[in-house]
Amino acid sequence: MGILSNTVSICQFRVAGDIPSGDLFTWASERLARQGFQSIEGSSAELSVGWVHLDDNRESDFAVPAAFWRDHYLTFTLRRDQRKLPAVLLKAYLQVAEHEHLAANPGLSRVPKQKREELREAVRAALLSRTLPVPTSWDAVWDTRTGLVTFTALSPAIIELFEAQFKKTFEGLRLVAVHPYARGTEVVSDDLLSALEKANQATSEAVLDLIRSNRWLGTDFLLWLLYRTMEESSEYRVRRPGPAGENDPFVAYLNDRLVLQNAGENGVQKITVAGPQDHFSEVRTALRNGKVITEATLYLEREEHVWRLTLKGEMFQFASLKGPAVQIEKDNTVDGASEREAVFFERMHILEEGLQLFDSLYATFLADRLSQGWGSESARIQEWLAGE
Template sequence: MGILSSSLSLTRYRVFQKIPDDFWAEIPDRLKKHKFKDIDQTADERSFGWTSFDDMLDTNWSLASPHKGHYLAFALRLDTRRIPPAVMKKHLRLALDQARMELESKGQKFVSRDQKKEIRENVQLKLFARILPIPAVFDVIWDTSAGTVYFGSTSPKARELFQDLFTNTFELHLEPRNPYFQAAAKTDPDRKKQLDEMEPAIFI
């Protein structure tokens, strides 16, 4: 669900580094450098990158700027091809049967492990070329005045992908705004060790 939806899941982050004033003018170029690249006409398994908050097909921000007052709004798009297990099993079986027939005609009695691996990779590549990728879009809102970044997902894999791409794009690091980091930010440095040594308690 997008950030403009009536309900959604969010992960909050804090940018804890000091950002120079001229950095904000670089945002469009930085986003375009790491923009999403379409894989519909390829056999690639997945592609990811930034795209417009307003239109996931607008990877050049032609319709709307990512700047929204003191906010930045853009999105992470991830396209993934998935081969249903039953489809893979069927076509792998057909390819292996064909390979056995061809090898037997040459006097080879069985398909070697390396040959099986190569056959599997070829089958996977052919199926990827026939399957359209499934798009997923995760909204990003960056409150530049507060240094807070909102990411429209709580999925661990999506969060990891977002954090890595954010760092590569902006050369900045994100700190999750979970209860631990919230407490650590307001705790005296001398008492932080106590926070690190706390263990969860079960009350049932």
């Protein structure tokens, strides 16, 4: 599902490195075109990866602003076409080729190793040329005001492919994942930043270390939110900049689905609790037995608007994020291109408001977690888990 879909899975990155001064359009246009997608139809190539237009994944020419420029956003889509041969098919055709070779060379009792490799490559190339490539694509939006890049995939392999393609395209720049600790440094109040840095359990600035050593941020946040969902007010205030007004009220709570896990002698054990919850009794039992919440369905509500998403606690990735439906009023004076642009801006407004609410919620948690009153809050949570 693309960035324009009402339901989309996203992760975010911050761009590291110096963006050249001067004409940003020309700089980005040349680099995107240089790494534009090249079709492999009519050939036997297995794989092609490159950039295409957000609105049309058949187009890879970035010569005009309409191709990828939306005010302060750069938009581009990563397209991958790949041919795949079933192993059983390759084996069957290779056996036929070997039989034909032995029939043509009656003095041989078996195909020599080198010849067998040649036959394999010939059969593979012939089959690939008769196999249609399967296209897949993932959207990216680069907000040049904030330096944030939003990408519509959560698969580690696809994220790695995107990071590599971005780095190859924009020389001197790289993407750094916005993980819980990184997000914390951006949303926490200035007076608590030193407390967050002190609570950092990583021993280096390496991204992987910051993620793995600070898993407690995700698990503590989800436990705190679960407790507040059941025992305290679910109303919060907007604390971060964005489309919603400062100090506007909103509601946040967990429901429907939670994933818990722990690491024991027999490896990682995971349980999923699904369906509307009244008292989260099963979840509380699992938490008492040493499990932690790693994933949960989160609802964010402001006025009549509702955002629903599955939050992955380790990386703060947002799966199946569904916001208010985009509604654009049409009239006879609006052409297709203008309508698509209007849908894009409305969609980004909705996504950014949902993320603004999430960041405000996370900032509220950090204000509690890093304050001197956390000991009392933690004790109340433990009493609730114990059923006291």
